[in-house]
Amino acid sequence: MSFQTDEHAKAYWKENLRLLVVLLVIWFVVSFGFGILLVEPLNSIPLFGFKLGFWFAQQGSIYVFVALIFVYVAKMKALDRKYDVHEDD
Amino acid sequence: MDIQTWTFLLVGLSFALYIGIAIWARAGSTKEFYVAGGGIPPVANGMATAADWMSAASFISMAGLISFMGYDGGVYLMGWTGGYVLLALCLAPYLRKFGKFTVPDFIGDRYYSQTARTVAVICAIFVSFTYVAGQMRGVGVVFSRFLEVDIVTGVLLGMCVVFFYAVLGGMKGITYTQVAQYCVLIFAYLVPAVFISILVTGNPIPQLGFGDTLADGSGTYLLDKLDGLSEELGFTEYTSGTKSMVDVFFITFALMVGTAGLPHVIVRFFTVPKVADARRSAGWALVFIAILYTTAPAVASFARVNMIETINGSDSAGVVYEEAPSWISNWEKTGLITWDDKNEDGRMFYSGDDRNEMKIDRDIIVLANPEIANLPAWVIALIAAGGVAAALSTSAGLLLVISTSISHDLLKRNLMPDISDKEELMYARIAAACGIAVAAYLGINPPGFVAQVVAFAFGLAASSFFPAIIMGIFYKRMNKEGAIAGMLSGIGFTAAYIIYFKFINPGANVPENWWFGISPEGIGTLGMIVNFVVALVVQKATGEAPDDIKDLVESLRYPKGSGEAQVH
Numbered sequence: 001m002s003f004q005t006d007e008h009a010k011a012y013w014k015e016n017l018r019l020l021v022v023l024l025v026i027w028f029v030v031s032f033g034f035g036i037l038l039v040e041p042l043n044s045i046p047l048f049g050f051k052l053g054f055w056f057a058q059q060g061s062i063y064v065f066v067a068l069i070f071v072y073v074a075k076m077k078a079l080d081r082k083y084d085v086h087e088d089d
Numbered sequence: 090m091d092i093q094t095w096t097f098l099l100v101g102l103s104f105a106l107y108i109g110i111a112i113w114a115r116a117g118s119t120k121e122f123y124v125a126g127g128g129i130p131p132v133a134n135g136m137a138t139a140a141d142w143m144s145a146a147s148f149i150s151m152a153g154l155i156s157f158m159g160y161d162g163g164v165y166l167m168g169w170t171g172g173y174v175l176l177a178l179c180l181a182p183y184l185r186k187f188g189k190f191t192v193p194d195f196i197g198d199r200y201y202s203q204t205a206r207t208v209a210v211i212c213a214i215f216v217s218f219t220y221v222a223g224q225m226r227g228v229g230v231v232f233s234r235f236l237e238v239d240i241v242t243g244v245l246l247g248m249c250v251v252f253f254y255a256v257l258g259g260m261k262g263i264t265y266t267q268v269a270q271y272c273v274l275i276f277a278y279l280v281p282a283v284f285i286s287i288l289v290t291g292n293p294i295p296q297l298g299f300g301d302t303l304a305d306g307s308g309t310y311l312l313d314k315l316d317g318l319s320e321e322l323g324f325t326e327y328t329s330g331t332k333s334m335v336d337v338f339f340i341t342f343a344l345m346v347g348t349a350g351l352p353h354v355i356v357r358f359f360t361v362p363k364v365a366d367a368r369r370s371a372g373w374a375l376v377f378i379a380i381l382y383t384t385a386p387a388v389a390s391f392a393r394v395n396m397i398e399t400i401n402g403s404d405s406a407g408v409v410y411e412e413a414p415s416w417i418s419n420w421e422k423t424g425l426i427t428w429d430d431k432n433e434d435g436r437m438f439y440s441g442d443d444r445n446e447m448k449i450d451r452d453i454i455v456l457a458n459p460e461i462a463n464l465p466a467w468v469i470a471l472i473a474a475g476g477v478a479a480a481l482s483t484s485a486g487l488l489l490v491i492s493t494s495i496s497h498d499l500l501k502r503n504l505m506p507d508i509s510d511k512e513e514l515m516y517a518r519i520a521a522a523c524g525i526a527v528a529a530y531l532g533i534n535p536p537g538f539v540a541q542v543v544a545f546a547f548g549l550a551a552s553s554f555f556p557a558i559i560m561g562i563f564y565k566r567m568n569k570e571g572a573i574a575g576m577l578s579g580i581g582f583t584a585a586y587i588i589y590f591k592f593i594n595p596g597a598n599v600p601e602n603w604w605f606g607i608s609p610e611g612i613g614t615l616g617m618i619v620n621f622v623v624a625l626v627v628q629k630a631t632g633e634a635p636d637d638i639k640d641l642v643e644s645l646r647y648p649k650g651s652g653e654a655q656v657h
Contacts, residue, residue, distance in 0.1 A: 002649040003647070009643070012646075013646055016646070020178055020179070023178060024174075024178065027171065032338060032342070035163060035167055036163075036334060036337050047300070048300040048301070048310075049299075049300035049301055049302065049310030049313065050299075050300040050312060051312070051328050054163075054312075055300070057160060057166070057167060058155075058163050059383055059386065061167050061170075061171065062166060062167070063379070063383070065170050065171055065173065065174050065375060066372070066375050066376055066379050068178075069174060069371055069372035069375055070372050072368065073177075073368045073372055076182075076365075076368060080647070080648055080649075084649075085649040086648060086649065087364060087365060087649060
């Protein structure tokens, strides 16, 4: 057991899951939400020469995906250090 | 210099580079052969993953598909990138902590069962072969059009190069070659894209040019022009698409989950030194993939406008065939463009209704794009080198999965547990060589159903591996009975649906007959749900996984201690 106590292990996993849920909700909203389910209402909003829904489906969702992973990397790095379960450098 | 000389030069140089890297990065042990010794830096691994992932289909076919599908093309763009979010957040770090070599390794150990391992091996081999056949075909198409050698010679040449660096270098050789291949393919993709973006919209960044006004001074936005043209010619509006929302939803989901479940992608995250690196590496992989994937829809729209205007003329009256640009006759020779002068006016006309006289294969859009836009010969040759790089990098990654599945999962962990590391390495090389031979055969004599089985590969990965791995990590109590029942029912359901609509009764493959309006491409999503539900029900009925397995799962959930990756 690498955690100091069982409570730490549980708390770490809980925080990890909370972060996952938040990021996956954003993942779902930008792609399935904005790009597919809400594409028609959003298409009435122009973004330069794009219709917004179309832009999310073919451009925007991909940019958000990239950002999500790097946010996850940074947050998990902090979380690993907080509970002292990071790898040796 | 003409196009052909340039192509020989650029493709030849890139081959020399790959072989040079192979000699430099030879593998000496099974660990180096399977996972490059676990010592690849995350950015390099990200680049290699991107090259591994972006196949001839992404490079050659995707922009063409989008060009013809408009909004519906978004299923590929979101589906094939969104999967990396799932990989980075839910799979890669935990599988890296697990610290072994293959996906069947994880399934077999986590579910303490040789049956589970065997099911996983069979899925891995099937998925990988499906893919490889398509790649070899891509190499063949590029060679036959640009080098004017026949497809057989093209495939054999490509195979020799892959043979050299995959058999010699294993994962280590493949990884460093893929880094080089990524650079070649992304350069080859971006250069013509930038040129065309400037020509069409005056904006050098394709992602922005896509939403910019046309360079002809009319002040019309590119996409508005495209919507207008589409409607005039009897196509659906470019930014709307024709698929139903349910189907778009399910296909996108199946592609995302399938991506996250593909063994040749997952195995890349076993090659980095640490758990934290696995997370970062997935991020970098998506950055490198996104560069191509955000350019592709822009290229698609530029190509569409260009193509319609060259064929129909700017006045939409049709261009006289004798005055047509040379790319039309070049591609007519390959049979990928045909013109049938129905109204006998000697003019070509392209439309979505009965005025149409052209048949244009979607695969040529990227390859013909530089010719359509009148770019210099070296740019056209560059596309050929890029297409070959994309096809070779993916084939090599897949061949490695096949050889690993045979030498490691099937022989070492199953049939011949007593072989030494050296013998296992020898079997891995023999398996890679046999894999290449089979792939070459499939490339030269492609089964008629290559295109159809791609849907199969994603559906299969989505409905088998993904749920089994997710529950293996996030649900400690999941037992072997549940996992095996889940995998079998998920695959069984998905396979039955696809086989029925694609092979047994292709005539019935219309939206009215689909369950809930879901096409065979999207059915993997439902298969995945079936897998989850069956696994949970069976687990409830058969009890929990043993305590030592629960401890194993517990140990996957934090990074500390990953350095001690086991060699067994």
